[in-house]
Structure formats: C-alpha cells, structure tokens
Amino acid sequence: MAQTIRFNIFHILQASARVEGASVSAKGLTGQAYEGHYFWDTEIYLLPFLIYNSPDTARTILKFRYSMLDKARERARQLNQKGALFPWRTINGEEASAYYAAGTAQYHINADIMYALKKYVDITGDRAFLYEIGAEMLIETARLWLDLGFFTEDDPPQFHIHGVTGPDEYNAIVNNNAYTNMMARENLRFAADTIDELCEKDIDQFGALTHNLGLELSEAREWRKAAKCMYIPYDEEKGIHPQDDNFLEKEKWDLENTPPDKFPLLLYHHPLVIYRYQVIKQADVVLAMLLFGHEFSREQKLRNFNYYEPLTTGDSSLSVCIQGIMAAELGFDDKALEYFRYALLMDLSDVGGNVNDGVHIASMGGTWLGLIYGFAGLRDYGGNLSFNPRLPGVTKKLRFNLKVQGQVLEVEITHETVTYLLKKGDGLVIRHCNKKVSLEKGKAVCEELDRDALPDTGIDPSVCNKIICDPLFNTKAED
Amino acid sequence: MAQTIRFNIFHILQASARVEGASVSAKGLTGQAYEGHYFWDTEIYLLPFLIYNSPDTARTILKFRYSMLDKARERARQLNQKGALFPWRTINGEEASAYYAAGTAQYHINADIMYALKKYVDITGDRAFLYEIGAEMLIETARLWLDLGFFTEDDPPQFHIHGVTGPDEYNAIVNNNAYTNMMARENLRFAADTIDELCEKDIDQFGALTHNLGLELSEAREWRKAAKCMYIPYDEEKGIHPQDDNFLEKEKWDLENTPPDKFPLLLYHHPLVIYRYQVIKQADVVLAMLLFGHEFSREQKLRNFNYYEPLTTGDSSLSVCIQGIMAAELGFDDKALEYFRYALLMDLSDVGGNVNDGVHIASMGGTWLGLIYGFAGLRDYGGNLSFNPRLPGVTKKLRFNLKVQGQVLEVEITHETVTYLLKKGDGLVIRHCNKKVSLEKGKAVCEELDRDALPDTGIDPSVCNKIICDPLFNTKAED
Numbered sequence: 001m002a003q004t005i006r007f008n009i010f011h012i013l014q015a016s017a018r019v020e021g022a023s024v025s026a027k028g029l030t031g032q033a034y035e036g037h038y039f040w041d042t043e044i045y046l047l048p049f050l051i052y053n054s055p056d057t058a059r060t061i062l063k064f065r066y067s068m069l070d071k072a073r074e075r076a077r078q079l080n081q082k083g084a085l086f087p088w089r090t091i092n093g094e095e096a097s098a099y100y101a102a103g104t105a106q107y108h109i110n111a112d113i114m115y116a117l118k119k120y121v122d123i124t125g126d127r128a129f130l131y132e133i134g135a136e137m138l139i140e141t142a143r144l145w146l147d148l149g150f151f152t153e154d155d156p157p158q159f160h161i162h163g164v165t166g167p168d169e170y171n172a173i174v175n176n177n178a179y180t181n182m183m184a185r186e187n188l189r190f191a192a193d194t195i196d197e198l199c200e201k202d203i204d205q206f207g208a209l210t211h212n213l214g215l216e217l218s219e220a221r222e223w224r225k226a227a228k229c230m231y232i233p234y235d236e237e238k239g240i241h242p243q244d245d246n247f248l249e250k251e252k253w254d255l256e257n258t259p260p261d262k263f264p265l266l267l268y269h270h271p272l273v274i275y276r277y278q279v280i281k282q283a284d285v286v287l288a289m290l291l292f293g294h295e296f297s298r299e300q301k302l303r304n305f306n307y308y309e310p311l312t313t314g315d316s317s318l319s320v321c322i323q324g325i326m327a328a329e330l331g332f333d334d335k336a337l338e339y340f341r342y343a344l345l346m347d348l349s350d351v352g353g354n355v356n357d358g359v360h361i362a363s364m365g366g367t368w369l370g371l372i373y374g375f376a377g378l379r380d381y382g383g384n385l386s387f388n389p390r391l392p393g394v395t396k397k398l399r400f401n402l403k404v405q406g407q408v409l410e411v412e413i414t415h416e417t418v419t420y421l422l423k424k425g426d427g428l429v430i431r432h433c434n435k436k437v438s439l440e441k442g443k444a445v446c447e448e449l450d451r452d453a454l455p456d457t458g459i460d461p462s463v464c465n466k467i468i469c470d471p472l473f474n475t476k477a478e479d
Numbered sequence: 480m481a482q483t484i485r486f487n488i489f490h491i492l493q494a495s496a497r498v499e500g501a502s503v504s505a506k507g508l509t510g511q512a513y514e515g516h517y518f519w520d521t522e523i524y525l526l527p528f529l530i531y532n533s534p535d536t537a538r539t540i541l542k543f544r545y546s547m548l549d550k551a552r553e554r555a556r557q558l559n560q561k562g563a564l565f566p567w568r569t570i571n572g573e574e575a576s577a578y579y580a581a582g583t584a585q586y587h588i589n590a591d592i593m594y595a596l597k598k599y600v601d602i603t604g605d606r607a608f609l610y611e612i613g614a615e616m617l618i619e620t621a622r623l624w625l626d627l628g629f630f631t632e633d634d635p636p637q638f639h640i641h642g643v644t645g646p647d648e649y650n651a652i653v654n655n656n657a658y659t660n661m662m663a664r665e666n667l668r669f670a671a672d673t674i675d676e677l678c679e680k681d682i683d684q685f686g687a688l689t690h691n692l693g694l695e696l697s698e699a700r701e702w703r704k705a706a707k708c709m710y711i712p713y714d715e716e717k718g719i720h721p722q723d724d725n726f727l728e729k730e731k732w733d734l735e736n737t738p739p740d741k742f743p744l745l746l747y748h749h750p751l752v753i754y755r756y757q758v759i760k761q762a763d764v765v766l767a768m769l770l771f772g773h774e775f776s777r778e779q780k781l782r783n784f785n786y787y788e789p790l791t792t793g794d795s796s797l798s799v800c801i802q803g804i805m806a807a808e809l810g811f812d813d814k815a816l817e818y819f820r821y822a823l824l825m826d827l828s829d830v831g832g833n834v835n836d837g838v839h840i841a842s843m844g845g846t847w848l849g850l851i852y853g854f855a856g857l858r859d860y861g862g863n864l865s866f867n868p869r870l871p872g873v874t875k876k877l878r879f880n881l882k883v884q885g886q887v888l889e890v891e892i893t894h895e896t897v898t899y900l901l902k903k904g905d906g907l908v909i910r911h912c913n914k915k916v917s918l919e920k921g922k923a924v925c926e927e928l929d930r931d932a933l934p935d936t937g938i939d940p941s942v943c944n945k946i947i948c949d950p951l952f953n954t955k956a957e958d
Contacts, residue, residue, distance in 0.1 A: 080752045101580075105751055150730045162729060163755040173652060173754065175725060246654060246725065250641060251629045272584055273559045275652065276642040 001395065004344050008367040011347075011359050012049055016057050023064045024361060025091075031358015037089045037096055040109045040167075041362035043116035044287075045318060049368045051116075052402045055124045062120060065113050066133045068093030069140065076144055079104070083143025086110050101172040101271065105165035107148060110141040111183035115291065118190050122383030125405045131205045135194050139213055142191035142223045145184045151229060158231040166243065168284035169316070170265065170274050174244035178233050179288040182295065188227040192220040239303045241285050241296075252311065253279035264315035280308060282316035286326050290373065293329075294381055298454060305330055317346055321366025328374040328390055337392040340370045371398065376413055378402075386431035387420075388453050389413045404428060409439070419446045480874065483823050487846040490826075490838050491528055495536050502543045503840060504570075510837015516568045516575055519588050519646075520841035522595035523766075524797060528847045530595075531881040534603045541599060544592050545612045547572030548619065555623055558583070562622025565589050580651040580750065584644035586627060589620040590662035594770065597669050601862030604884045610684045614673050618692055621670035621702045624663045630708060637710040645722065647763035648795070649744065649753050653723035657712050658767040661774065667706040671699040718782045720764050720775075731790065732758035743794035759787060761795035765805050769852065772808075773860055777933060784809055796825055800845025804853040807869055816871040819849045850877065855892060857881075865910035866899075867932050868892045883907060888918070898925045 015028030024042050026034040042061060050058040065086065071093030072084035079085060087095035088103040097103025114137065121130045149161040161184060166177035195215070198206040209215055233242040242248045253265075262268045265279065286308055289301050296304070305326055314320050324339025346363040347355045372378045375398060377388035383405075391398060391413055399412040407425025411418065422428055422439040429438050433453035437445055494507030503521050505513040521540060529537040544565065550572030551563035558564060566574035567582045576582025593616065600609045628640040640663060645656035674694070677685040688694055712721040721727045732744075741747045744758065765787055768780050775783070784805055793799050803818025825842040826834045851857045854877060856867035862884075870877060870892055878891040886904025890897065901907055901918040908917050912932035916924055 079749050100749070100751060104749075160728075163751055173751070175728065245728075249639075249654065249724075270558050270579070270583075272579060272642055272652070 001344070004348060005367065005371065007348060008344065008364040009049075011364050012046060012361065012368070013054075015361055016046070016050060016054070016061070019057060019060055019064070021064065021067075023061050026361060027358030028361040028364075031356070033354070033357035034089075035091070035096075037091050039089055039362075040106070040112040041318065041365070043112045044291075045321070045362035045369070046365035047116045048119065048372075049365050051120050051123050052372075052404070055120070055126070055403055058116075058120050059124075059126065059129060062113075062117055062129070063133055066137055069137060073140060076140075081144050082147040083145075084110070084137070084140035085144050086113055086141075102165060102169040105163070105173055106167075106169075107144070107161075107164045108166060108177075108180045108183050110144055111180070111187040114138060114141055114187045114190060115183060118186070119380070123380065123404055125383075130194060131198055131202050135198055135205070135209055136213065138187070138191035138194050139209065139215055139219075142188050143219070145188055146219075146222055146226050149184070149226065151226075152231075157229050159226045159229040160231050166284050167287055167318070168243065168280045168282055170277075170279050170281040170313075171243060171247060171284075172271070172275055174246065176231055176233050177244045177284070178241045179243075179284050181230050181232055182288050182292055185227045185230040185232075186292070188223040188230075192223045192227070195220045238307065239300065240307045241288075241300070241304055243280070243284050243308070247278060250276060250278045253277040255279065255310070255313065263313060265313060266315060278311050280312040282314065282319035283312065283322035283326075284308070286312075287322045290322055290325055292381070293379055298330075301326070302330055314342070317352055317360040317363040318366065320346075321363060321370050324370050325374040328370075329377070329388075331390075333390065333392060336374060336390075337394070340367075340374060340392070343367050343370055372400065372402075376400070376411060384431070385409075385428075386434075387411065387418065388433050389418050389449055390451070391415055391449075413449075415449070417446050417448055419444050421445075480823070483827060484846065484850065486827060487823065487843040488528075490843050491525060491840065491847070492533075494840055495525070495529060495533070495540070498536060498539055498543070500543065500546075502540050505840060506837030507840045507843075510835070512833070512836035513568075514570070514575075516570050518568055518841075519585070519591040520797065520844070522591045523770075524800070524841035524848070525844035526595045527598065527851075528844050530599050530602050531851075531883070534599070534605070534882055537595075537599050538603075538605065538608060541592075541596055541608070542612055545616055548616060552619065555619075560623055561626040562624075563589070563616070563619035564623050565592055565620075581644060581648040584642070584652055585646075585648075586623075586640075586643045587645060587656075587659045587662050589623055590659070590666040593617060593620055593666045593669060594662060597665070598859070602859065602883055604862075609673060610677055610681050614677055614684070614688055615692065617666070617670035617673050618688065618694055618698075621667050622698070624667055625698075625701055625705050628663070628705065630705075631710075636708050638705045638708040639710050645763050646766055646797070647722065647759045647761055649756075649758050649760040649792075650722060650726060650763075651750070651754055653725065655710055655712050656723045656763070657720045658722075658763050660709050660711055661767050661771055664706045664709040664711075665771070667702040667709075671702045671706070674699045717786065718779065719786045720767075720779065720783055722759070722763050722787075726757060729755060729757045732756040734758065734789070734792065742792060744792060745794065757790050759791040761793065761798035762791065762801035762805075763787075765791075766801045769801055769804055771860070772858055777809075780805070781809055793821070796831055796839040796842040797845065799825075800842060800849050803849050807849075807853040808856070808867075810869075812869065812871060815853060815869075816873070819846075819853060819871070822846050822849055851879065851881075855879070855890060863910070864888075864907075865913075866890065866897065867912050868897050868928055869930065870894055870928075892928075894928070896925050896927055898923050900924075 011028055015024045023038045024046055025036045025038055026041055047058050069084055072086045075087055075095055076083050076085040086109050088106045088109050089097040095104055117134045121127060149159050151157040151159055160176055161181055162175040163173055164177055164180050165172045166179045233245060235242050235248060265274055285304050289296050289304060312319060320339045321343040324336050324343060327339055328336035342351060343363050343366050345351060347359040375389060375391055377390060379386050397414050402409045407428055408423040409428060410421040410423050420437060420439055421444040422441045425441055427440055429436060431437065432447045433450040439445060490507055494503045502517045503525055504515045504517055505520055526537050548563055551565045554566055554574055555562050555564040565588050567585045567588050568576040574583055596613045600606060628638050630636040630638055639655055640660055641654040642652055643656055643659050644651045645658045712724060714721050714727060744753055764783050768775050768783060791798060799818045800822040803815050803822060806818055807815035821830060822842050822845050824830060826838040854868060854870055856869060858865050876893050881888045886907055887902040888907060889900040889902050899916060899918055900923040901920045904920055906919055908915060911926045912929040918924060
C-alpha cells in the first residue's frame with residue numbers, strides 16, 4: 001500500500017513542483033484530457049496537501065488565481081453580476097467550459113478558491129499574503145455573492161441563491177444548493193472579517209483597497225447580513241440537509257437495476273433524464289460536511305451520509321475520497337477503507353477506464369486527504385489542528401509530516417498509539433481526541449487512540465449552533 | 480385595417496396552400512431563419528385557421544406529423560422514455576434543436592399536436608382520421624407522458640412531471656409547468672377516450688392497434704389515473720396558478736429599469752441570469768387559459784392575467800396575440816386592441832426588427848385567432864361553438880366564414896348585433912352569449928351583443944370543477 005500511496009504523491013509533486021506563473025491542471029502533466037484546463041480540483045482536492053507540505057507552491061497557485069482577477073471581473077459583467085466570477089474551467093482566465101449547466105453555473109468555484117485561501121492563511125499564518133493578495137479577491141467574490149443571491153421578503157429575511165449548480169453535476173441549475181450556500185456564507189464572512197482586520201492592522205493597505213476598489217464599509221455590513229441570513233435547506237422530518245430546494249421532490253433513480261455497463265450515467269443518458277432524479281455524481285452535501293464539520297451535529301452527519309450514500313454513483317473521480325473520509329469519521333471502518341482503496345487505485349488500476357487520457361490529479365490529492373483527514377482524523381478549521389486517528393486493520397503504521405505556521409510536526413500512528421513530535425519550531429498546541437496537547441520542539445508526546453472519541457473540529461460543540469446562526473461569532477477558537 | 484388583416488391571411492394561405500407531404504415552417508416561404516424547421520407554431524397558432532377554413536390542409540399537416548411517428552419513437556428511446564416524443568424542431572422528423580433547455584425540454588410539443596388533432600376532429604367530425612391516423616399518435620404520446628411523469632407517494636397520489644420547459648422559454652427545465660401538465664392531462668384523457676371509442680365502434684382498427692402496438696387495456700386505465708391525479712400548481716394565497724413549482728419563489732425582474740435596447744432579454748443576458756427571475760418571454764399560463772377556458776373560473780383568469788401580464792416581455796412573437804385574446808375575454812378592451820395591433824403589424828411594421836429573416840407565421844395565425852377568438856369571442860372546446868363578440872371601437876364590422884362539420888357558417892358582427900347565417904349545411908346549434916341558437920340553412924339569425932355576458936365555453940360552468948377533478952367526465956357537452 002505504501003508504494004501505491006507514493007505513486008499518487010509522486011504525481012501530485014510532479015504536477016505542482018514547477019508551477020511558477022501557472023497552476024495544476026486536471027490531468028497534471030500526464031495527458032491531454034480537459035486540454036490542460038484548471039478547475040476547482042486544484043483548490044479543494046490538491047491545495048491541502050501543498051499547504052501542509054509545500055506552502056510556497058500553494059501560495060504560487062493562489063497568486064496565479066489572483067493574476068486572473070481582472071478576467072474574473074469581466075466574466076461577472078458578462079453574467080450581469082457585480083464583483084468577480086472565476087471561470088469554472090480555464091487556462092488563460094477566460095471561461096472555457098462549453099456546457100454552462102455543468103460549467104459556469106458552478107458559481108461555487110468562487111468560494112472554493114476563497115476557502116483554500118483561508119486554509120492557506122490559517123495554516124501558514126501568512127497574513128501579508130492575505131492583506132496584499134487575498135483581500136482584493138475576497139472583496140470581489142463577496143460582491144458577486146451578495147449580488148447573485150437575494151433577500152426574501154420573510155421576516156426575518158433569508159438570503160437565497162438561485163439557479164446554480166453545486167459540486168454534484170447530476171443535479172444542475174438548482175435553487176439553494178446547500179454546499180454552495182454554505183461556501184458562499186464562509187466567503188462572505190471571511191471577506192468581512194478580513195476588511196475589519198485590515199482596517200485595524202494595515203490602514204495603508206485598507207486605504208489602498210477602498211480607493212482602488214471603491215470599497216464602502218457598508219458593503220462589509222451587507223456581506224455579514226447576507227451570511228447571517230443565509231438559507232441552508234434542512235428537512236425537519238428526515239433530519240437531513242436536502243442537496244437543494246427540490247432535491248427531495250424528485251424520484252429516486254433505480255441504481256439497483258441499472259446495468260454496470262451504463263455507468264457513468266452521463267455517457268448513456270440525456271441530461272434531461274439525469275436531472276429529473278435523485279441520483280448523485282459526486283459527494284455534495286457530504287463534501288460540505290467535511291469542509292464545515294463544525295456546522296453539523298454528529299447525528300445530522302450520520303443521517304446525511306446514510307441518505308446520500310445510496311444515491312451516489314461516484315461517477316466522478318472526485319467522489320470516493322470524500323465519501324471515504326466521512327465514512328472514517330462516522331466509524332464505518334470497512335467502508336472507509338473500501339472508498340480509500342478506490343481513490344488509491346483510481347489510476348493504477350484504471351478504475352474509470354480512462355487513465356490513457358491522463359491521471360486524476362484531484363483523486364490523487366484526495367488520496368492524501370483520505371490518509372490525513374480520514375485515517376489520521378485531522379480537522380483544522382480556523383487553523384486549529386485536532387487529530388482523532390482510526391487506522392484501518394490492514395495498515396501497521398502511518399507516519400507523516402505537516403508544516404504548520406513554519407513549524408514541522410511529525411505524526412506517527414499505530415493501532416494503539418499516536419506519537420506527536422514537533423521536529424522544528426517553538427511550540428504548537430494541538431488537540432488529540434478532544435484533549436489539548438502542548439508540543440515542544442524535540443519532545444515526542446505519545447497518546448493512546450480513543451476509538452470512541454468524537455471528532456474534534458477545534459471548536460467547542462456547544463457553540464456550533466451559535467456559529468450557524470451568528471456569523472458575527474469569532475471563529476477563531478480559544479486554545 | 481382590413482388590408483393589414485388580408486396581408487396576414489395571404490401569407491398563411493401562401494405558406495399552407497401546397498403543403499402536400501410537408502408542413503408550414505416558422506417563416507413560411509418567406510425567409511431562411513430557423514432553416515425551414517417546423518415547431519409547435521403550426522399546431523397551436525396556425526391550425527385553428529386551417530381547420531375552420533381549409534380542413535383538408537389541416538388534415539394534411541396532421542398526417543405529416545404522423546409520417547414522422549417512427550422518428551418520434553426513436554427520439555423517445557434516446558431520452559430513455561417509452562412511447563413517442565415529437566421533436567421540438569425538425570425538418571425530417573429528427574430533433575434539430577441545438578439547445579435542449581429551450582428545445583427538447585419542451586415536451587409539450589407532444590400534447591400540442593394532440594390538442595390540434597382533437598380540435599380538427601371536433602370541428603370537422605372526421606372520426607375516420609382519428610381512428611386511422613390519430614389513434615396511433617395518441618397511444619404513443621400518452622405512453623410518453625405516463626412514463627415521463629410519476630405518481631407521488633401522497634395519499635391520494637399526485638402525478639408530477641419534472642424537468643420540462645413550458646412555452647415560456649425564460650423559465651427552463653422546471654417542475655410541473657402548469658401549461659404542460661394541463662396539456663398532458665388532455666392528451667392522456669383524449670387517448671383513453673379514443674381507445675374506448677375505438678373498442679366500441681371500430682373493433683377491427685382497435686384489434687389492429689392492440690396487435691401492432693402491443694396495447695393493453697390496462698394502459699388506458701393508467702392514462703386515466705395519471706390524468707385524474709395530474710397536479711396543477713395552484714397558490715391558494717394569491718389565488719393564481721404558478722407557472723411552475725418554483726416560479727413564485729424567484730425574484731421579479733426589474734422590467735421598469737431595463738433599457739429598451741436590452742430587449743429581447745435573451746440577446747443581452749446569459750440564460751443563467753434570465754432563468755433566475757420571474758420574467759416571461761411569452762404567454763404560458765395565459766395560453767393555457769385560452770386553450771382550457773372551461774378549467775379556470777373567471778376570477779382565476781383575472782388574477783392570473785393580472786399577475787402574469789406585468790412580467791411578460793413579449794420577447795417572442797407568439798405572445799401578443801394570446802395576451803390580446805385573453806384581454807378581450809376579460810373585458811380589457813383597450814389592451815385587447817393594443818395587443819391585436821402588435822400582432823397585426825408584427826411583420827408589416829417590423830416590430831421585432833427581424834422581418835428581413837422572414838415573416839412570423841405563428842403571429843400571422845395569431846392575428847386570425849385574435850379576430851375570431853378575441854373580438855368575435857369564439858370558444859369551441861369539444862367542438863361546441865359559442866360566441867361572445869366584443870368589437871373594438873375602431874372597427875365598424877367583422878364578417879367571416881367558418882367551416883364546421885362540413886357546413887359553412889357566416890358570422891357578421893357590428894357594434895350592436897351579430898348575424899349568424901348557415902350558408903351551407905343541414906343545421907347547426909351554437910351558443911350566443913350563453914344562449915342556445917339553432918341555425919337552419921339560409922335563415923339568418925340576428926342577436927344583440929351583450930357586453931356583460933360571460934364567455935361561454937360550451938360547457939356548463941357548474942361542471943367545470945368536475946372536469947378538473949374527474950377525467951372520466953364526458954367532455955362532450957349536451958346541446
């Protein structure tokens with residue numbers, strides 16, 4: 001298994017090692033499929049690896065997006081919106097997707113990039129990058145969201161976002177895609193927080209932005225209001241988050257009686273047919289549960305996972321790694337391992353039958369995510385690292401390094417214990433199975449695994465609801 | 480005005496006079512736009528004129544659709560459906576629309592053709608055509624609807640049709656488009672009625688159909704069940720029929736502040752933008768109110784008209800004639816005349832600025848509809864003719880002939896009276912302002928106009944609700 005993992009990591013490194021002035025395309029450097037275009041894969045599936053292993057490369061890739069901001073502004077104008085809209089698929093900053101329902105309609109790309117920016121800043125502590133490069137992107141993407149959605153006439157008003165496509169391309173042009181709305185909320189909050197922080201800590205840069213972008217302080221207030229009012233679909237009866245406003249009204253696709261040679265569905269069925277059913281190409285709500293673990297209760301996660309898993313074809317190579325991580329968190333150990341193996345062997349065993357077109361870089365990034373967020377149980381929202389390891393039976397040991405705030409943390413997991421060693425740095429506070437662990441350089445700390453420990457998002461669960469309801473809540477947890 | 484009307488009628492006649500083995504395309508014989516393709520325009524906007532004036536031509540056009548039934552069967556298979564799906568746009572029977580959201584998704588074409596077939600049979604009495612040609616199309620289109628929609632798990636179940644586009648192309652791929660569901664219901668009912676009739680009156684043809692198409696009697700029962708359970712969106716609070724399940728949840732487009740040079744909206748806005756708003760390209764619910772006048776109360780018609788009119792851009796040339804007819808029925812005389820003038824001058828005054836691409840045959844047919852269904856107030860559901868004339872002030876007299884059941888009826892309307900004269904035939908019973916009028920050949924009957932008379936659909940209003948709820952109700956009104 002170690003060799004297979006290294007095969008995947010080698011390809012990520014190969015694809016990203018020399019990206020000066022560019023980014024990592026869907027096939028890396030290995031094939032012509034997708035014409036070398038960049039998608040959200042880079043930010044959501046690949047960047048976590050780079051942030052923790054090669055933060056300079058992560059920085060370069062984010063800066064590359066910034067270099068295309070003017071084109072994103074133009075694209076927003078073409079779609080009658082304010083702010084900037086990053087293209088779903090691009091090589092030179094212009095939208096290159098031909099089929100808008102599964103392309104341009106994926107407005108979530110804006111928030112995906114800002115989510116990656118936040119993770120980069122949280123983990124590296126590189127606030128200069130946030131101020132000099134990130135803030136401008138945050139302002140323009142927040143403007144897009146505020147303009148794209150609208151406040152309903154309810155009392156209190158809700159902020160709705162209509163006519164978008166979420167990660168799952170088997171349900172296109174929907175109203176209030178849960179993933180998109182949660183991502184947009186995070187984008188709006190992060191933009192408002194950053195403006196406040198700039199105003200306090202870097203008045204020169206703040207002045208430059210207000211001058212150059214015509215930024216008004218009232219805008220940040222509106223972003224907070226939209227975030228606070230953001231509508232997240234929830235079905236009280238089923239206790240689950242519907243993928244979008246109409247998802248639960250659809251018929252369920254008869255997956256059981258669909259012959260194996262009729263997958264991926266998109267190659268054998270007209271989109272009109274696919275869109276009419278409860279059938280999912282790739283993790284959508286389940287991905288939101290990974291990215292915003294602290295905004296769901298464990299019971300909600302379980303119910304959502306159990307509801308969506310049987311509807312999910314995994315026709316996208318971006319699906320199994322995420323399903324696997326959430327399976328691991330929820331204690332479905334066999335499933336977690338099975339999903340992980342699918343991701344791991346995606347290219348080596350040619351699971352999709354199309355490796356001749358090039359490797360699946362997102363899934364390769366997802367392999368690393370499966371190891372670190374899945375089996376090691378890392379959660380890092382807000383830059384607060386917590387671990388809740390659950391090593392699969394077939395594996396004897398898992399050891400890896402993470403670069404955090406310029407320090408280097410080594411984690412070594414066996415079936416009984418986990419050893420944390422700060423190899424470089426002045427000191428780091430993490431959590432292990434909900435327990436605070438203070439690390440000093442060179443002093444290994446060994447902890448026992450706790451199979452019953454709930455995942456720890458670094459945020460006190462008792463305030464989770466507060467976070468959901470109140471965007472003014474400071475998301476930086478206290479150590 | 481008479482000359483302008485004749486200009487429109489001349490073009491309809493020119494386009495349809497020699498259609499042997501073909502049909503009438505969107506531009507008739509006058510231009511290359513739409514590449515000579517056939518749309519629903521022919522059946523819904525043009526065929527009423529032909530049925531009443533040149534029934535043999537109407538028959539030829541319907542027979543032409545029949546000649547493409549095998550291709551429609553193939554098309555249904557391509558879309559994973561049973562039965563037959565007539566192409567939205569075609570010249571040789573194959574779907575020729577490139578943009579499926581405003582093309583193939585308009586499944587209502589199936590029911591539009593069957594609606595025209597019913598009108599042809601009802602008005603001409605040509606039941607041989609129904610048995611020999613129509614029945615097979617009815618069976619295959621009904622099969623499509625039953626397969627396309629689904630019964631909900633409610634008690635009693637509702638029949639829903641998801642993921643379709645109605646006549647209004649500014650709201651695409653919606654669930655339960657009211658027009659589509661009403662048209663599908665009519666299609667299902669008509670198919671089941673025809674099977675029953677065939678079984679009783681032409682057992683040979685019935686046997687041939689059951690043999691050739693593998694028809695089971697249980698199918699007709701399922702069609703009736705789907706028709707009976709057909710869900711028609713209705714908003715109790717507003718007292719209107721929402722155009723589709725999500726229409727009322729959308730923001731309203733700010734038409735007031737849209738500059739005149741930004742119309743038609745589709746040329747200046749991405750579909751993603753347009754689909755996100757309450758904004759209408761062309762009459763949709765309002766068209767359903769004309770085609771199924773007996774299935775709406777007068778109050779519902781008023782509320783629907785008043786709700787949708789301010790949202791309707793009329794960006795399609797198929798809109799103003801229908802808006803005008805409903806305005807006339809509802810007593811908005813000035814509006815009715817204004818809409819009628821738009822339709823009348825569509826090509827002569829080049830209202831759309833594109834007459835160099837060819838005339839708008841549908842609007843030309845709509846001009847005749849405006850005269851006969853609008854100002855003369857003809858309603859003819861089930862072949863029962865009723866008149867409720869409302870001549871506009873600028874017009875002195877309106878006189879026209881109608882061929883009905885092989886007879887010829889002349890109608891002459893002034894501001895005070897209307898004179899009905901059966902010029903050919905054995906006798907005809909019609910209604911004038913809700914009063915039964917028996918006509919004998921050569922004996923003119925003069926009646927006074929009644930400005931306060933409600934439109935008469937030929938069906939007792941007290942049973943309208945029964946029709947809506949009970950598809951088993953025999954729609955042939957008693958004289």
